[in-house]
Structures are given as structure tokens and as C-alpha cells.
Amino acid sequence: MSRTSFLWPLVIACSAVNSGICVADEQGFLADSHLKLVSRLNGLNTRILGDGHDQRPRNRRDPRDLSLGERLSFSSGFTQGTLGLGIDAFGYSGIKLDGGDGHAGYGNIQLNDQGEAMRSYGKSGALVKLRYAKTQLRYGQMELLNPVFATADLRLLPSTATGFHLVSQDIQSLLLEGGHFTAGTEPASTSSKGGLWANYANVQTRSVDFAGTRYALNDQGTVSLYGSEFSDLWRQLYVGATYAWKPSQGSRISIEGNLYHTRDEGQANAGLIDTTAYSGLVAYSVLNHKFTLAFEHIIGDTPFDYIGFGNNGSGAFGNSIYLNNAVMASDFNGPNEKSVQLRYDLDMAPYGFPGLSFMGRHVYGYDIHSSPNEHYGAWANADDASHKELDLEARYVIQSGPAKDMSFRLRRGMHNAIGGQPDGDITMTIVVVEWPLQIF
Numbered sequence: 001m002s003r004t005s006f007l008w009p010l011v012i013a014c015s016a017v018n019s020g021i022c023v024a025d026e027q028g029f030l031a032d033s034h035l036k037l038v039s040r041l042n043g044l045n046t047r048i049l050g051d052g053h054d055q056r057p058r059n060r061r062d063p064r065d066l067s068l069g070e071r072l073s074f075s076s077g078f079t080q081g082t083l084g085l086g087i088d089a090f091g092y093s094g095i096k097l098d099g100g101d102g103h104a105g106y107g108n109i110q111l112n113d114q115g116e117a118m119r120s121y122g123k124s125g126a127l128v129k130l131r132y133a134k135t136q137l138r139y140g141q142m143e144l145l146n147p148v149f150a151t152a153d154l155r156l157l158p159s160t161a162t163g164f165h166l167v168s169q170d171i172q173s174l175l176l177e178g179g180h181f182t183a184g185t186e187p188a189s190t191s192s193k194g195g196l197w198a199n200y201a202n203v204q205t206r207s208v209d210f211a212g213t214r215y216a217l218n219d220q221g222t223v224s225l226y227g228s229e230f231s232d233l234w235r236q237l238y239v240g241a242t243y244a245w246k247p248s249q250g251s252r253i254s255i256e257g258n259l260y261h262t263r264d265e266g267q268a269n270a271g272l273i274d275t276t277a278y279s280g281l282v283a284y285s286v287l288n289h290k291f292t293l294a295f296e297h298i299i300g301d302t303p304f305d306y307i308g309f310g311n312n313g314s315g316a317f318g319n320s321i322y323l324n325n326a327v328m329a330s331d332f333n334g335p336n337e338k339s340v341q342l343r344y345d346l347d348m349a350p351y352g353f354p355g356l357s358f359m360g361r362h363v364y365g366y367d368i369h370s371s372p373n374e375h376y377g378a379w380a381n382a383d384d385a386s387h388k389e390l391d392l393e394a395r396y397v398i399q400s401g402p403a404k405d406m407s408f409r410l411r412r413g414m415h416n417a418i419g420g421q422p423d424g425d426i427t428m429t430i431v432v433v434e435w436p437l438q439i440f
Contacts, residue, residue: 027077028077028078028079028080029076029077029078029079029080029085029086030076030077031077032076032077032078033074033075033076033077033440034074034075034438034440035072035073035074035438035439035440036071036072036073036436036437036438036439037070037071037072037073037436037437037439038069038070038071038073038434038435038436038437039068039069039070039071039434039435039437040068040069040071040156040157040432040433040434040435041066041067041068041069041431041432041433041434042065042066042067042068042069042108042155042156042430042431042432043065043066043067043429043430043431043432044063044064044065044066044106044108044428044429044430045064045428045429045430046062046063046064046106046426046427046428046429047062047426047427047428048062048063048424048425048426049424049425049426062103063103063104063106064099064103064104065096065098065099065103065104065106065108065109065117066096066097066098066099067094067095067096067097067099067108067109067156068094068095068097068156069092069093069094069095069156069157070092070093070095071090071091071092071157071158072090072091072092073088073089073090074087074088074089074090075088076088078129078131082132083130083131083132084130084131084132085128085129085130085131086128086129086130086131087126087127087128087129088126088127088129088138088140088142089124089125089126089127090124090125090126090141091122091123091124092122092123092124092157093120093121093122094108094109094110094120094121094122094156094157094188095119095120096109096117096118096119096120099117104117106155106314106315107154107155107156107186107187107188107314107315107316108155108156108187108188108315109156109188110188110189110190111188111314121188121190122190123157123185123189123190123191123192125140125141125160125192126140126141127139127140127141127142128140133170134168134169134170135166135167135168135169135170136166136167136168137164137165137166138164138165138166139163139164139165140162141160141161141162141185141192142160142161142162142165143158143159143160143161144161144165144179145319146177146210146212146226146320147212147224147226147238147240147258147260147320147322148210148212148226148227148228148236148238148320149161149179149181149208149210149228149307149318149320150307150318150319150320151184151309151318151319152187152309152317152318152319153319154315154319155187155188155315156187156188157187157188158187159184159185159186159187159309159310159316159318160184160185160192160309161181161183161184161185161196161309162181162182162183162184162185162192163179163180163181163182163183163207163208164179164180164181165177165178165179166178166179173215173216173217174213174214174215174216175213175214175215176211176212176213177211177212177213178209178210178211178212179208179209179210179211180207180208180209181196181207181208181209182196182206182207183195183196184196184307184309184310184316185309185310186309186310186311186312186314186315186316187315187316188314188315189310189311191310194309194310194311194316195309195310195312196208196230196307196308196309197307197308197309197312197316198230198233198234198270198305198306198307198308198375199305199306199307199308199312199317199318200303200305200376200378201233201270201271201305201373201375201376202308202312202313202375203233203269203270203375204312205230205231205232205233205269206231206232207231208228208229208230208231208307209228209229209231210226210227210228210229211226211227211228212224212225212226212227212238213225213226217243220243220244220245221241221242221243221244222240222241222242223240223241224238224239224240224241225238225239226238229265230265230307231265231266232265232266232267232268232269233264233265233266233268233269233270234262234263234264234265234270234273234305235262235263235265236260236261236262236263237260237261238258238259238260238322239258239259240256240257240258240259240322241256241257242254242255242256242257243255243256250286250287251284251285251286251287252284252285252286253282253283253284253285254281254282254283254285255280255281255282255283256280256281256282256324257278257279257280257281258278258279258280258322258323258324259276259277259278260275260276260277260278260304260323261275261276261277262274262275262276262277262304262305263275270305270373270375271302271373271374271375271376272373273300273302273305273373274300274301274302275298275299275300275301275302275303275304275305276298276299276300277296277297277298277299277300277304277323277333278296278297278299278323279294279295279296279297279322279323279324279325280294280295280296280324281293281294281295281324282294287350288346288347288348288349288350288351289344289345289346289347290343290344290345290346290347291343291344292341292342292343292344292345292361293340293341293342293343294324294325294340294341294343295324295325295338295339295340295341296323296324296325296332296333296337296338296339296340296341297337297338297339298333298334298335298336298337298338299336300335300336301335301336301369301371301372301373302335302371302373302376303331303333303334303335303337303371303376303379304321304323304331304333305376306318306320306321307320321333324341325339325340325341325363325365327341327361327363327389327391327413328389328391328411328413328428329389329391329413329414329415329423329426329428330363330365330387330389330415330423330426332363332365332387332389334365334368334369334379334382334385334421334422335368335369335370335371335376335379335382336367336368336369337365337366337367337368338365338366338367339363339364339365339366340363340364341361341362341363342361342362343359343360343361343362344359344360344361345357345358345359346358346359354399355396355397355398355399356394356395356396357394357395357396358392358393358394358395359391359392359393359395360390360391360392360393361390361391362388362389362390362391363388363389364386364387364388365386365387365388365421366386367384367386368382368383368384368385368386368387368419368420368421369382369383369384370382370383370420378422379420379422380420381420382419382420382421382422383419383420384419385417385418385419385420385421386418386419386421387415387416387417387418387421387423388415388416389413389414389415389416390413390414391411391412391413391414392411392412392413393409393410393411393412394409394410394411395407395408395409395410396408396409403435405435405436406433406434406435406436407432407433407434407435408432408433409430409431409432409433409434410429410430410431411429411430411432412427412428412429412430413426413427413428413429413430414426414427414428415427415428
């Protein structure tokens, strides 16, 4: 039995005891159903020098491609009655518009067994769901987002995970959730039988279990507590909090803190791990301007690692890294690394351009140590290494008309490594055009 199984009775008991407190609104299986089509055009142009540990697909040249993704997602309502039954399903397709065999393979375009870029690919999946009051149990393929287990939607198509997910919101302002997952798929995949991995160590785990809770504080903040176990890899604890207030009309101050502690578990297939990672952020908004300062520190001889999906290393990483300095080209999560971020956001609506915004940030990481853990060999020569990254972004969202909510995003990231920092020198340009269409 998983040693994190002690968390499950808490989740199940709270769900059962409180399931009678609220009665979910119900219209029916068909009446509450939704069908949505999202079209995404993704253009990627990357130049990598050095090792490019996390960014370069294995044995590939600089990633450059242009691709079109179509996502059709169906979500049913629940059958009426005390115990409701429903289904969710999706059908995704990706089309290569441009991208040679030597440059594709960064998670947008599928490669065949010979490493050749496919002209098109597709995948589908489904889940069944049960609802009792405001408690749901789902089984199948799904997307998830929480601090210890999360899929990612940073490529043409999203990654998915296969398993059980239990979530309860029967108590006002309190969310309880738990999960057991045994498989995952990377974005450019046609299979539902991929693996779950330690992303940086590149070691697979049989299963992942997690449980956690999030409590909302009067719409001003949240407190979160999560625990997870990656079988024979590690156990991880997460504590996080956010809070915001308005000191005056037109201004807002936001603070955020995140803390992870990870230790090896079972057979320790990713080697000995004893890592604490924390970050803090403070942001000040005044009118249409926002200024952010963030600090992050990794304590331990290994980098802060997190989940990868499917074919790990092919743009298949997850999104369960809530540290504030995990940005576009680098996560700033090396052994003993400290990093500082300065960020500025500008909303152009007051100047007569509603929907247009700009962002710029600079992150500097320093005091990186080498790692004695052979599974993290990319940091073997990283003593006193450092690196920096500058990201610039322009985004526009159409506000009205037939194309309402269509968005255009241009982002450029420039990363420079000093010493043995393994990400290398990277220049990355991404163009994304996305149009969500609610069919019903």
C-alpha cells in the first residue's frame, strides 16, 4: 500500500460526511452538456547553443515548426437523481504546416519511429464521472492542475493523464481532492499508454498518488496543502498561500508564497533526494500598471524535479511547478540555486486599445552547485554557475464581434548560461493564435 494512502481516508470521509450539505443544481445529462472547439496556430523558432538539457529534444537540432491544432471537447451534464452519471470526451488533431525532420519534435509535431515529422496526427479520449451532491469521481483521460500533479497546455495540444480523480466542494470555500494515476501522454501523441516520469532525472514511476486541499479566504486569498507520492521515486509536500488587498482606489497589492519539500521514496530510482524549494512574490498594481518582484531558492544537492508525461524529454513536461521563477526557457531550479525576478505588465485599455497588453521580465539565477546524484548529471559541472533570462510578450484579445475571444500572442525569450548551467544559450520566439468557439 502507498505510504500516502493515509491521506485518502481524510478526502473520502470529508466528502461523505459533507455530501448532504449542498445539493448540486441539475438540469440533466443533455441540458447541461457543452461542446467546444478550440483552434490554435503555433509558430516556434528556437536557437540553442550548449547542452540545452531541458529545452532541446533528445538528438534533435534547433526546434522550428509551424503547426495547426484543432481540439473538440464534449462535457455532458449528469443524469438526474441522487447519484448522477456523466461522460467527457475529446478529439484532438495536429497538422504540420512547416517543419523539417531535423527541427521538428518539440511537442508540436509528431515524429514517427524513424524520427521523421508526420504531416498530421490525432488522438481521442474519454472519462466517466459520478456526482453525489458536490462531490465528483472521475476515471479516464483528463487534464489536471494542482501544485503536485498537473498536465500542461504549453504546446499545440495538451498533455493528459489517465487515472482516478476525486474532488469535493461540499463545504463552502473548501476544495478537497485526491488522485491515483498510472499513465500519461505527451502533447504530440496518439497513444493513451505513455508513462509518468521524473522530468529531469528521466526515470519512470509506476503510479502517482496525491491528496490535497485549498481554502479560499473571503475572495482575498487562498491557503493550500498537498501531498504526493511518486512510486519508488519521491514523496513531496507542498504548502502555498496567496493574499491581496486594495490599499487605495485604483491600486492593489498581491503576495504569494510557495514551499515544496521532496524526499526519495521506496527504491529511490532517481537517487537520493532531499530538496526544499521555496519562492515568494509581491506585486503592486496601480491603474493599468503592474510591478512584480519575486525570489526563489532551492536547498539541496539535486534540482527541484517534477512530473513529465508520455515520451519524457519531447516537450512532455507537466505544469506542477508553482515556483514563481519557473518561466519560458528555464525553471531556475538548479541545486542550491537562488534567483530574483523583476517583471512589468501594461494594460493598454486606458489608452484606447482594449484587449492589448504587454509584459517584460528579467530573471537572474546564481550560486548554483554541482549535483552528486548521477541522475541529475546535467548539473555535474555547475559549481558556482549562473544564468539569466529576458522574456518579452505582446498579447491581444478581440473584445467583440464574430471573432470575440480570439487571441494573438507574440513572445520572445532570451536565455544566457554562465559556467556549467545546463540550459545553454537559448533564443526562443513563439507566435500563438487561438480561437475558442463554444458550439453549445
